[in-house]
Amino acid sequence: MNALIKNSSGVATNFFAGVGKQTSPWRLLRNRLLTGLCIALSLLTLIPLFSIIILLIEKGLPLLGSSLFTQLPPAPGQDGGGFGNAILGTLVMVGIALIFSIPLGILSAVYINEYSPSSKLAAAVRFVAKLLTGIPSIICGVFAFAAVVMTTHQFSALAGGVALSILVLPTILLTAEQALLGVPYAYREASFGVGATHYQTIWRIVLPEASPAMMTGIMLAVARAAGETAPVLFTALFSYNWIHSLMEPTASLSVLIFNFASLPYAHNISMAWAASLVLVILVTIANISAQVIFRSKHH
Numbered sequence: 001m002n003a004l005i006k007n008s009s010g011v012a013t014n015f016f017a018g019v020g021k022q023t024s025p026w027r028l029l030r031n032r033l034l035t036g037l038c039i040a041l042s043l044l045t046l047i048p049l050f051s052i053i054i055l056l057i058e059k060g061l062p063l064l065g066s067s068l069f070t071q072l073p074p075a076p077g078q079d080g081g082g083f084g085n086a087i088l089g090t091l092v093m094v095g096i097a098l099i100f101s102i103p104l105g106i107l108s109a110v111y112i113n114e115y116s117p118s119s120k121l122a123a124a125v126r127f128v129a130k131l132l133t134g135i136p137s138i139i140c141g142v143f144a145f146a147a148v149v150m151t152t153h154q155f156s157a158l159a160g161g162v163a164l165s166i167l168v169l170p171t172i173l174l175t176a177e178q179a180l181l182g183v184p185y186a187y188r189e190a191s192f193g194v195g196a197t198h199y200q201t202i203w204r205i206v207l208p209e210a211s212p213a214m215m216t217g218i219m220l221a222v223a224r225a226a227g228e229t230a231p232v233l234f235t236a237l238f239s240y241n242w243i244h245s246l247m248e249p250t251a252s253l254s255v256l257i258f259n260f261a262s263l264p265y266a267h268n269i270s271m272a273w274a275a276s277l278v279l280v281i282l283v284t285i286a287n288i289s290a291q292v293i294f295r296s297k298h299h
Helices: 025-063 066-070 084-115 120-133 137-152 157-181 185-193 198-227 230-235 253-261 266-298
Strands: 004-006 012-014
Touching: 025 266, 066 084, 066 266, 084 120, 084 157, 084 198, 084 253, 084 266, 120 157, 137 157, 137 230, 157 198, 157 230, 185 198, 198 253, 198 266, 230 253, 253 266
Parallel strands: none
Antiparallel strands: 004 012
16 A cells, blocks of 8 residues: 655655655664663563572582482481472462462452453452552461461461462452453454353353463462462471371471571581472473463463
8 A cells, every 4th residue: 555645746755755764873873772772681681580590400400319209308417308298288288279269369350350340349359459469478377377277276288278379369360350351352242243141251252262361370379379488387387297188287398498498507408409499390390381281272
């Protein structure tokens, strides 16, 4: 398509014919400088991430072995051992947190986005969710301690899962809402046009389309829950034994890292580095696996 305009003499000329010919050297230089600045700042943000990864590999990889996943933590000052119980305890508590928070978060997001986006209740839910994202994690631990530990009169994996579910619920809710907002409204109109109900449209059209973005939010929640120490320390405490019940003190990687890193023994400190590396690997594997599975289903 030709963009024709008339000049002062009434002759039609192409508007884009002179594009690039009148660009000043100063504008080109400024464009290159800003582009280079953006690239440099983008690379700068990667420095902390790669620094952490390199440090974890350097400090934790030498101790990494099969015994770490199958044996129990050693006593302070002793060599050998592992943290298999802490890995299992972390998976159990994060799993409990997701069981509580995923249905509640996604269903709440569906309600405030699909059924009543402009109601006072929806506005209140959004406000409370945003408020909870800024609350320190230790407050969630204190609440779960008062609500679960004081009620059951014992530290437990269940109490740790409840504390972590409160912590990750606002993240899941808000990211799920943004995922639903990203689904074009034309999809809903097309579904209504062929006679689908509101429920069928949400279940068969909207949620499948928004699932990859929702999964990103869930993985962010998993990463945060797996690395939290204060809520778990208040609720699940720690244990040097394997978990046999949800109603008993349970080990976790985050608390093990905290405990061992504060000891004055080289082997325990090395185990803390190895546990940190394992925690990062587990979260990375879970993130990549979930993205691959949900994206393949989506396509």
